[in-house]
Amino acid sequence: MNLALIQDTDIVSRSGDVLRACLSGRQHEHIVKIQKLGPGRELQVGLLNGNMGRALIYEQDNTSTHIEVTLSQEPPPPNPIRLILALPRPLMLKRVLQTATSMGVKDIHLIHSNKVEKSYWQSPQLGDEELHEQLLLGLEQGVDTQLPNIIKHPRFRPFAEDILPSLIDGKNAFVAHPSPDADLAQPTEDETYLAIGPEGGFTDYEIEKLQAAGMKALSLGPRILRVETAVPVLLAKLS
Incomplete structure (x- = not known):
C-alpha cells in the first residue's frame, strides 16, 4: 500500500483542505504491521476521487488509526x-x-x-x-x-x-x-x-x-x- 485512501465514511471532520479521518480494517493493519507507523509519524494519503497529501497520525489504538490530513496535491493525470x-x-x-x-x-x-x-x-x-x-x-x-x-x-x-x-x-x-x-x-x-x-x-x-x-x-x-x-x-x- 503506497497510498492510504480515505473514503467518505472514514472522514470524522473537515475544515477547508484539512480533514480528520479514522482508518480501520486492512489499512490500519498495514499501517501498524507493515509500515510500522504510530502517533507522531506521517504517511501519504489521498481522498478517493479527490486530492492527495500528507497525513499526521495523532492517535492510534488496536483497531484504528486517526489522522489529520492536508490535501494539496492533485492526483496524476489519467492514462489516455x-x-x-x-x-x-x-x-x-x-x-x-x-x-x-x-x-x-x-x-x-x-x-x-x-x-x-x-x-x-x-x-x-x-x-x-x-x-x-x-x-x-x-x-x-x-x-x-x-x-x-x-x-x-x-x-x-x-x-x-x-x-x-x-x-x-x-x-x-x-x-x-x-x-x-x-x-x-x-x-x-x-x-x-x-x-x-x-x-x-x-x-x-x-x-x-x-x-x-x-x-x-x-x-x-x-x-x-x-x-x-x-x-x-x-x-x-x-x-
Missing part, C-alpha cells in the same frame, strides 16, 4: 488508454484490474467473447463490491485517487455493432491481434481504445466485427502472451 477486455477468468480478472488501475486506466469495458466461459459472468468476482475492492488496491499501488469506470457488456455482438462504433468514433482504436498486416504498438498521448481478447485470442468472426467498427490490428510480435502479461505490456508501449 481506454481498455476493452474480454472477460478473463475470475482470479485473473482481479490481477488485471489491479494492474490496469495502477497504470492509470480510467475506463474498462468488460466484454463477452466466444472463448469466455458464460459462467464467468455469474462469478462473485463481478459483484460491485468485489470490483470496487480491486480498483482500490490498484489505486493504492499506483498512488492515485481517481476511481476507474467499469462497464460490463455480456453480449459481444450488440457491443461490437451498436456501442463500439460511436465509442471509438474519431479516436485511435486497436485490437491486439498478431496478424501479418498489424501495426506495431507505438506510444501515444491521444485518447485510444485498446481491445484485448481472451486466452487464445478473439475468433476470426470477432476480429472482423471489431475491425468493421473501426479498430485496427495491433501486434506485439509473434509471441502469444497471457492476458495478465499482455495488458501491462501493451499499456506501457502505448502510453
Whole structure:
C-alpha cells in the first residue's frame, strides 16, 4: 500500500483542505504491521476521487488509526488508454484490474467473447463490491485517487455493432491481434481504445466485427502472451 485512501465514511471532520479521518480494517493493519507507523509519524494519503497529501497520525489504538490530513496535491493525470477486455477468468480478472488501475486506466469495458466461459459472468468476482475492492488496491499501488469506470457488456455482438462504433468514433482504436498486416504498438498521448481478447485470442468472426467498427490490428510480435502479461505490456508501449 503506497497510498492510504480515505473514503467518505472514514472522514470524522473537515475544515477547508484539512480533514480528520479514522482508518480501520486492512489499512490500519498495514499501517501498524507493515509500515510500522504510530502517533507522531506521517504517511501519504489521498481522498478517493479527490486530492492527495500528507497525513499526521495523532492517535492510534488496536483497531484504528486517526489522522489529520492536508490535501494539496492533485492526483496524476489519467492514462489516455481506454481498455476493452474480454472477460478473463475470475482470479485473473482481479490481477488485471489491479494492474490496469495502477497504470492509470480510467475506463474498462468488460466484454463477452466466444472463448469466455458464460459462467464467468455469474462469478462473485463481478459483484460491485468485489470490483470496487480491486480498483482500490490498484489505486493504492499506483498512488492515485481517481476511481476507474467499469462497464460490463455480456453480449459481444450488440457491443461490437451498436456501442463500439460511436465509442471509438474519431479516436485511435486497436485490437491486439498478431496478424501479418498489424501495426506495431507505438506510444501515444491521444485518447485510444485498446481491445484485448481472451486466452487464445478473439475468433476470426470477432476480429472482423471489431475491425468493421473501426479498430485496427495491433501486434506485439509473434509471441502469444497471457492476458495478465499482455495488458501491462501493451499499456506501457502505448502510453
